[in-house]
Amino acid sequence: MRRRSVIPALAALCTGLAGVAVAVAPGSATAASVACTAPESAIYTPPASVAAAPGTVLACRPTGLPEVPGDIAMKAWRVQYASRVVPGRRGGVSGLGGGPTAPWTGPGARPVVSYHFGTLGLGSQCAFSKQLAGAYQDEYEGDQVAGLLRAGWAVAATDDVGYLTGRTHTYMAGHNAAHAMLDVVRAAFQVPGSGLSTGAKVGVWGYSQGGAASLWSAQLAATYAPELNLAGAAAGGVPADLKEVAKASDGGAFAGFSVDATIGLHAAYPNLPFDALMNEQGRRLIADLKTLCLVGTVARGAGARSESLTTGGLSPEEFYRLAGPDGVTWGAVLDAQKLGVGVGTAASGARYRIGFPVLQYHGLLDEVIPTQVEEAVRTAYCRAGITTRQRKYLTGHLLADGQAIGDVVAWFTDRFAGRPATGNC
Known part of the structure; x- marks a missing residue:
């Protein structure tokens, strides 16, 4: 615990x-x-x-x-x-x-x-x-x-x-x-x-x-x-289901967890577009979250929204449609993390x-x-x-x-x- x-x-x-x-x-x-x-x-x-x-x-x-x-x-x-x-x-x-x-x-x-x-x-x-x-x-x-x-x-x-x-x-x-x-x-x-x-x-x-x-x-x-x-x-x-979790946390007290997930998935799938999508507020938040543990993550990430962190105010749905040079989209990577699909x-x-x-x-x-x-x-x-x-x-x-x-x-x-x-x- x-x-x-x-x-x-x-x-x-x-x-x-x-x-x-x-x-x-x-x-x-x-x-x-x-x-x-x-x-x-x-x-x-x-x-x-x-x-x-x-x-x-x-x-x-x-x-x-x-x-x-x-x-x-x-x-x-x-x-x-x-x-x-x-x-x-x-x-x-x-x-x-x-x-x-x-x-x-x-x-x-x-x-x-x-x-x-x-x-x-x-x-x-x-x-x-x-x-x-x-x-x-x-x-x-x-x-x-x-x-x-x-x-x-x-x-x-x-x-x-x-x-x-x-x-x-x-x-x-x-x-x-x-x-x-x-x-x-x-x-x-x-x-x-x-x-x-x-x-x-x-x-x-x-x-x-x-x-x-x-x-x-x-x-x-x-x-x-x-x-x-x-x-x-x-x-x-x-x-x-990370999309559903992100929808529930967007702009809320635990929004930092979803931002962490975006950072973490980009680390795993570096071809996904990321840094160029962030505005100054987004870049500062990402830099801070990379240094923080649990309590700091919750405090620093509280209230975060995709629209306020991205250049052009991208909604989550717009963000998910963006693809890297290999054609793989953010949405596809998030869907690939969904549990209970293809199980037997x-x-x-x-x-x-x-x-x-x-x-x-x-x-x-x-x-x-x-x-x-x-x-x-x-x-x-x-x-x-x-x-x-x-x-x-x-x-x-x-x-x-x-x-x-x-x-x-x-x-x-x-x-x-x-x-x-x-x-x-």
């Missing part, structure tokens, strides 16, 4: 191993076999190129996690690993992993949950691995990670693409987020001393931005990481096949993600025959994730135990 001190701040704004791994010097990053003694700078320095297979550990160092309650005996590491980045090249991604030091007493190997944070902001200091390791405070606390560790499972948490020094986070680029979530699990298996087995059952979990990442991971796992033993995906507060079961011929249960949840009073957006992706999964269970909480976006932790952990407990899953479509 986002740090509790952030919630009243947002409300106010809205109302007025010692062990092991790889250290590869900047340059061409390839698979290597060295100790987990890389300096912190190596975790966040982007390699000039990456030749290693997705999931390969590129740099690693042991770390503490002061944002996780101290009563959990654990070992943890920060890592940079290889991943596939839109439009098909390989790049480095930072993240972290950890697990209890107590022996696993359950059946099979210790399960691993790939966790993806909710929106943190675009500034490089906002990276989840930095926040959970205490390098940047007052934006995030480790309740979800603590819940997973207390259950006895290991956690692999990506920072997602673009938090390396000098890069821009590709916020809301679905394929990038999914690749990063799946590859951080592959990387966790490679860390010597992690004690993790490649045959372990794996879950994916995220909320808000992380909820979209979790469902994209579910949709891509069969083709991108078929060797992973996926047991289930949990996703809450999912911005499943493992035995189907669908483009995106999900062969494991899915848990979806959201707040009935969500002030950020329209509830119809959540319901639409759930309906699409149900119609496709995917085993889907939904939970609703009588709260808003900022609190629903914290309320769901116990239910999510209980649901994963059943998945890892091999108990039959039932949907409530």
